[in-house]
Amino acid sequence: MSHSEIPAGAGKRVGSWRRKLAVGAWVFSGLCVLGVLGTVLMVVYGSGESAEHTKPCCWEAHVTPEWAAKTMGFRVPATAVDRRAGLHTNGQYDVALLAFTVTTAEADRFLKPLQPEGTQLVRNAHPEEPGYTRSDGFSHLGLPEPETFVEGMRMGGLCRGDAKTLEGEAVRFCTDIYAHEFQPGTTRIYLWAGSDAAIDKPTP
Structure with a gap:
């Protein structure tokens, strides 16, 4: 098929599809990054909270x-x-x-x-x-x-x-x-x- 025989609008459809694919990839990557950050924050917060509950406390002074x-x-x-x-x-x-x-x-x-x-x-x-x-x-x-x-x-x-x-x-x-x-x-x-x-x- 020659270039003159390509259906009208086919180029636009291909370009649009490529743009959608690129946008989808960026969105997916962004969600992955957010998911990783969320997990890290949860682990850090959970560790801090756990440490707060389990830290040794306290030997009182003036005990005879x-x-x-x-x-x-x-x-x-x-x-x-x-x-x-x-x-x-x-x-x-x-x-x-x-x-x-x-x-x-x-x-x-x-x-x-x-x-x-x-x-x-x-x-x-x-x-x-x-x-x-x-x-x-x-x-x-x-x-x-x-x-x-x-x-x-x-x-x-x-x-x-x-x-x-x-x-x-x-x-x-x-x-x-x-x-x-x-x-x-x-x-x-x-x-x-x-x-x-x-x-x-x-x-x-």
Whole structure:
């Protein structure tokens, strides 16, 4: 077919089709770019939001072993040494920590009235790996986490009123108890108390 035989308007139709194809390609590319940018923004925002919810917070200042013992409801033996305490707070729950070292005989006298009737402290059958830490744990106090010990470790726990003794009634929060005889005749007591309600902060 010669140029003179090309139907009138055919060139316009081809040009129009090409323009539409080019415009469509640009639109598609633009949508792809917007989609990628949207995804990136969602990931960045989501990561920031997740980090905001999971960031470690907060170890309170002015926490003393005396304050912790009174707040948690424990009477620490007068002979206790190496007393350490902490208070960790976040948006979900607060944790009070107290640790001290006594003779094993004194530890047994401290622990007995905190054991609900018919129960006893148990061995750590499922220890954590050495070096294990937790955001609200005793590593903050410069101590290994008690869950990592097996030899010489006894564990238990109670909530207020579980033990029908004056000591058991005085406990204010549900508390995990660890007693670690780290050398013959010497035991470190670890007390980890969690509360869904805010624990009153110590004052300077």
